[in-house]
Amino acid sequence: MSDLVRVTKEQDIAVITIDNPPVNALSPGVPEGIVAAVEQAEKDPSVKASVLIGAGKTFVAGADIKEFVKLTSGTRGDDIGILPLLLKVEDSRKPVVVAIHGNALGGGLEVAQACHYRVATPDAKVGQPEVNLGIIPGAGGTQRLPRLIGVERAIEMCTVGKPVRAAEAAQFGLIDRAIEGDLLAGAVAFAREVAGKPIPKTRERSDKLGTPEQNAPIFAAARDNARKKFRNQICQLAAIDAIEAATKMPFEKGCDEERRLFDKCLYSDQSKAQIHIFFAEREVPKIPDIPKETPTIPVNSIAIVGAGTMGGGIAMVCANAGIPVLLKDTDQTALDRGIGTIQKNYAMSVKRGRFTQEYVDQRMKLIKTTLNYEDFGGADMVIEAVFETMPLKKQVFADLDRVCKKGAIISSNTSTLNIDEIAATTSRPEAVIGMHFFSPANVMRLLEIVRGRKTAKDVIATCMHLSKKLGKVGVLVGNCRGFVGNRMFLPYIREAQFLVEEGAAPEAVDKALTDWGMAMGPLAVGDLGGLDVAYRIRKEYRHLEKPGARQPFVEDRLVEMGRLGQKTAAGWYKYDADRRASSDPEIPALLQKWIEESRIPQRQIPAEEIVDREVYSLVNEGARILEEGYALRAGDIDTIYVNGYGFPAYRGGPMWYADTVGLKKVYERVKQFHQQHGVLWEPAPLLKELAESGKTFANFQRVAAQATD
Ligand code: T1G
Numbered sequence: 001m002s003d004l005v006r007v008t009k010e011q012d013i014a015v016i017t018i019d020n021p022p023v024n025a026l027s028p029g030v031p032e033g034i035v036a037a038v039e040q041a042e043k044d045p046s047v048k049a050s051v052l053i054g055a056g057k058t059f060v061a062g063a064d065i066k067e068f069v070k071l072t073s074g075t076r077g078d079d080i081g082i083l084p085l086l087l088k089v090e091d092s093r094k095p096v097v098v099a100i101h102g103n104a105l106g107g108g109l110e111v112a113q114a115c116h117y118r119v120a121t122p123d124a125k126v127g128q129p130e131v132n133l134g135i136i137p138g139a140g141g142t143q144r145l146p147r148l149i150g151v152e153r154a155i156e157m158c159t160v161g162k163p164v165r166a167a168e169a170a171q172f173g174l175i176d177r178a179i180e181g182d183l184l185a186g187a188v189a190f191a192r193e194v195a196g197k198p199i200p201k202t203r204e205r206s207d208k209l210g211t212p213e214q215n216a217p218i219f220a221a222a223r224d225n226a227r228k229k230f231r232n233q234i235c236q237l238a239a240i241d242a243i244e245a246a247t248k249m250p251f252e253k254g255c256d257e258e259r260r261l262f263d264k265c266l267y268s269d270q271s272k273a274q275i276h277i278f279f280a281e282r283e284v285p286k287i288p289d290i291p292k293e294t295p296t297i298p299v300n301s302i303a304i305v306g307a308g309t310m311g312g313g314i315a316m317v318c319a320n321a322g323i324p325v326l327l328k329d330t331d332q333t334a335l336d337r338g339i340g341t342i343q344k345n346y347a348m349s350v351k352r353g354r355f356t357q358e359y360v361d362q363r364m365k366l367i368k369t370t371l372n373y374e375d376f377g378g379a380d381m382v383i384e385a386v387f388e389t390m391p392l393k394k395q396v397f398a399d400l401d402r403v404c405k406k407g408a409i410i411s412s413n414t415s416t417l418n419i420d421e422i423a424a425t426t427s428r429p430e431a432v433i434g435m436h437f438f439s440p441a442n443v444m445r446l447l448e449i450v451r452g453r454k455t456a457k458d459v460i461a462t463c464m465h466l467s468k469k470l471g472k473v474g475v476l477v478g479n480c481r482g483f484v485g486n487r488m489f490l491p492y493i494r495e496a497q498f499l500v501e502e503g504a505a506p507e508a509v510d511k512a513l514t515d516w517g518m519a520m521g522p523l524a525v526g527d528l529g530g531l532d533v534a535y536r537i538r539k540e541y542r543h544l545e546k547p548g549a550r551q552p553f554v555e556d557r558l559v560e561m562g563r564l565g566q567k568t569a570a571g572w573y574k575y576d577a578d579r580r581a582s583s584d585p586e587i588p589a590l591l592q593k594w595i596e597e598s599r600i601p602q603r604q605i606p607a608e609e610i611v612d613r614e615v616y617s618l619v620n621e622g623a624r625i626l627e628e629g630y631a632l633r634a635g636d637i638d639t640i641y642v643n644g645y646g647f648p649a650y651r652g653g654p655m656w657y658a659d660t661v662g663l664k665k666v667y668e669r670v671k672q673f674h675q676q677h678g679v680l681w682e683p684a685p686l687l688k689e690l691a692e693s694g695k696t697f698a699n700f701q702r703v704a705a706q707a708t709d
Contacts, residue, residue: 005033007040010188012195014041014050016096023061024054026107031085034111038092048195049095051187052115058102059124060111065133065275072267082107082139083255086114090201095194099179099187100124105163110137113144116199119187120166122178127163131235133278134271134650138262140203142242143254147205149174151215151247155222158239159230203251210247219244232517233650235265269660273652276698277642280635280653284475285464287632294461297409303328303379305396307338307369310413311385313441316342319363320442321470326379327369335369342367345442373403381466383435385413388536393417394425401426409459411435415486416537419452419479429454433463436483437472438644439529446644447472448483473643478630481541485640487625488654491617491680493534496522497552498677499610501595503602506572507583512607513614519646522614523572524581526555527565531572535559546679557594616670618654623684626655626700634659634697655697667691 004020004027016037018024034052041050054060063082070076089096089111098104098112100120109126112118120126128137128145136142137158146154149172157164169175179186210218219240226236238261245257265271286292302318304311307329315338318325329335346360355363376382382404384396393412400410411433412422423432434450447467451460460476467474477484499509500523510521526534535556545551558571565571566579574584595602622637631637638653651657658666667687674681690700 004029005037007037009047010051010184012046012048013188013191014044014047015184015188016041016050016052017055018052018060019055021056023058023103024056024108025061025064026082026111027064027067030060031082031111035085035088038089038096042092042094047094049097049191050092051097051099051184051191052111053099053184053187054101056102059098059100059104060108061103062106062108062129063139065278068133068135068266068271069275069279072272082110083259086111086140087203090114090116090203092116093199095191095197095199097187097191097194099183100126100166100175101183103127103163106130106137106141107139110139110141110144113141113148113202116201117176117190117194118174119177119179119183119190120169120175121183122165122167122170122180124166125163126166126169126174127161128158129161129163131159131161131230131233131239132274132649134233134235134268134274135265136235136239136242136258136262138258138266140255140258142239142258143246143251144202145174146209146243146246147202148208150208151210151243152218154243155218155240158243159222159226159236212247215244215247231515232648234268234270238262238265270650273656273660274649276635276652276656277638277649280633280639280656281473281643283633284473284636284639285468287460287464287476290457290461290464295458296462296465297380297407297458299323299380299409299462299466301326301379301381303376303382304385305329305382305400306385306387307335308385308387309341310437310439310441311383312338312342312345313439313443314383314385314413314437315367316345316363316442317437317470317472319366323366323469325367326375327367328371328373328376329369330371332371335371339367339369345440373399376400376403377405379404379408381409381411383411383413385437388414388417390417390421393422397422397425397432401428407431409433409462411463413437416482418481419450420454423452423454430456431459433459434479434483435463436485438485444644445471445473446485446640447474448485448640448644449474449476450479450483451476452479473639475636475640476632477636477640478628480625480628480630481544482537484622484625484631484637485644487630488618488621488637488641489645490534490537491621492614493522493526494552494680495613495617496526497555498550499605499613500591501552501554501598501600502605503595504605504610506587508605508607509610509614512610515607516611516615517648517651519648525646527571527573527575527581529565530567531555531559531563531565546682548678549680550678553598554591554594557590612669613673615654615657616666616673617681619658619666620670620681620684620687622655623687623690623697626697627684627686634700659696659698663687663691663696664694 006017008015020030041047096115097117098115101124104112104126128141130136166175167178170178222240230236242258242261245254301324303326304315305328307327315325315327349355350357382400386392386396410431415436419434423429433455436448438444438446449463464474496509506523510524513521563570566575569575573581625631634655638656641647641653642649670683
């Protein structure tokens with residue numbers, strides 16, 4: 001018996017416990033241990049049935065993803081082969097009851113489907129999230145799940161990949177019983193109930209597989225939906241193909257088809273990119289000079305300065321995490337408006353079924369308001385979210401320094417301003433840090449945590465931990481202009497304007513990027529955030545631009561004529577009352593006039609060049625950020641772009657994508673743009689170095705993220 005799986009007995013019931021921390025993944029030795037335990041129970045005459053359960057905080061969170069990386073990188077020769085082992089469990093002559101708590105995901109739920117019965121705590125999560133890794137279930141899940149819950153729901157679970165609560169899964173037959181209280185005791189009792197009865201084998205069921213006539217429209221609709229919702233991605237369509245095979249082929253043949261489709265996905269660049277993002281997101285909390293055991297400061301109350309769009313969204317995030325919030329603004333009207341927006345957003349979430357009204361009422365009770373700084377004395381942490389000007393930030397921080405208790409963390413939601421300059425207005429720069437949320441703060445997962453020159457390690461450790469509690473992906477970045485995300489975004493949106501000035505229609509620029517996979521085109525993003533925001537930043541920092549650097553002008557003209565984007569119903573596009581965008585016939589006329597005046601030669605620009613100039617502008621600036629030490633790892637930059645800027649996870653983020661294309665090729669292209677478009681395209685020294693040495697961003701490591709030079 002492997003030491004990852006142990007067997008104990010509750011009188012006539014064998015209890016098989018999987019113990020492979022932290023998430024009981026099906027690492028080598030676990031599936032084998034389960035089979036050996038089931039076979040041992042079978043041979044033991046005193047045993048009537050078995051219960052399979054996970055030790056620690058969860059059941060099985062899936063196959064061991066690290067083994068997939070070994071497989072696709074050729075460092076592991078033999079096959080993972082969980083499926084044949086699950087057949088042995090299913091063929092046991094004594095019932096095997098799986099008892100689920102925490103998560104049963106991917107291979108974990110496939111193990112559960114091969115068992116004869118499934119019981120779970122009501123709040124356990126069950127799901128097939130493989131598509132988040134660019135793959136499909138590969139241990140019989142696409143064959144057993146439709147047999148258990150029907151074709152449509154199986155398609156939903158395998159293409160969307162969102163786990164469901166066990167209580168809900170019990171409604172549609174995936175879970176046989178939800179167990180309140182002691183799970184093991186409940187499972188053992190259930191096992192006693194079913195012992196000696198005919199054993200149901202999922203693979204032998206067909207009652208829920210439907211008929212070809214019934215299924216044809218379901219599969220057609222599912223494919224249409226997948227093509228629209230998951231543009232360019234292969235795994236969702238592969239999952240639908242595999243489930244269709246389950247309705248048309250015998251189980252074993254269906255599993256062969258599943259395996260063929262699984263391998264096609266696993267060895268694809270899309271899956272390698274998504275698995276990279278999975279591990280990159282789990283790497284970001286690891287800060288070389290801040291050990292895991294660094295003490296953190298308890299944060300049981302948060303005060304927020306500014307009840308505007310960002311302040312209100314941040315208040316919701318804190319309340320959703322169960323942390324009492326005190327929201328301040330300068331006058332009652334502003335406070336009432338802020339609370340009104342929060343209530344409207346919550347009402348939308350209830351309407352969409354994301355939250356219950358009861359949940360929202362509880363959250364709203366956690367949000368209190370004030371007009372007085374003096375009420376901040378008890379707050380463990382403050383998040384400032386006022387208008388983005390340095391004089392105002394400095395005034396606010398001087399006030400906070402006066403009223404906040406000793407040991408409180410004082411943070412700013414600034415998206416571009418210098419954290420050290422803000423901290424210098426206080427007597428406690430060690431307690432000052434950047435907490436840069438992304439709009440809408442209650443939706444976007446990304447949180448840039450900005451380390452100042454004097455920010456204390458326990459303050460950083462506390463904010464990294466807090467980001468997880470707030471449901472965010474917290475990435476530590478250095479204090480440079482625009483930090484990481486926005487610093488890279490400036491050349492990206494600038495290049496989009498240059499492309500328009502050289503003859504590309506705004507729609508063509510945006511379409512090239514969305515066809516390529518970006519959630520939204522750069523010009524449409526400008527309209528969403530407000531063209532005046534980037535306009536102010538361009539003006540404020542123009543003096544810092546490289547001498548002789550080309551300056552974009554068309555967007556400035558749009559702003560100067562009051563076309564600020566969605567908020568003025570006109571920017572690059574025009575917008576209707578529901579903020580739906582459409583091309584504005586005024587734009588081509590305006591552009592033609594302005595560009596004729598500029599005498600910039602016009603030409604047809606192919607989509608491929610548009611994509612290269614946009615994406616490589618991110619890569620080149622990302623390389624500078626890495627070599628200057630404002631980001632710890634290339635994976636951190638990828639995590640930022642996938643979670644904050646709509647960069648497709650199946651391309652792995654800008655740095656991973658560049659590695660996939662090959663840095664030599666990227667460098668050659670950047671050099672070409674440098675020749676054609678000037679100093680702004682000067683290749684980053686790190687890009688040159690890695691390209692010439694045949695290395696990658698992925699294996700580039702540097703010392704801890706630094707403060708300002
Ligand atoms: N394999 C290997 N390591 C894993 C893992 C897995 N499946 N899941 C988590 N880890 C590691 C993770 O890297 C981290 O390591 C630590 O565990 C804690 O994770 C055959 C093909 C379960 C919801 O997609 O979604 O089964 O950084 O920080 O926030 O058909 O982990 O500490 O060294 O995320 O509490 C399908 C993946 C696999 C689920 C827990 N399963 N995991 O979240 O902890 S494919 C999944 C998660 C498959 C079959 C197919 C989450 C979690 P370290 P964590 P958490």
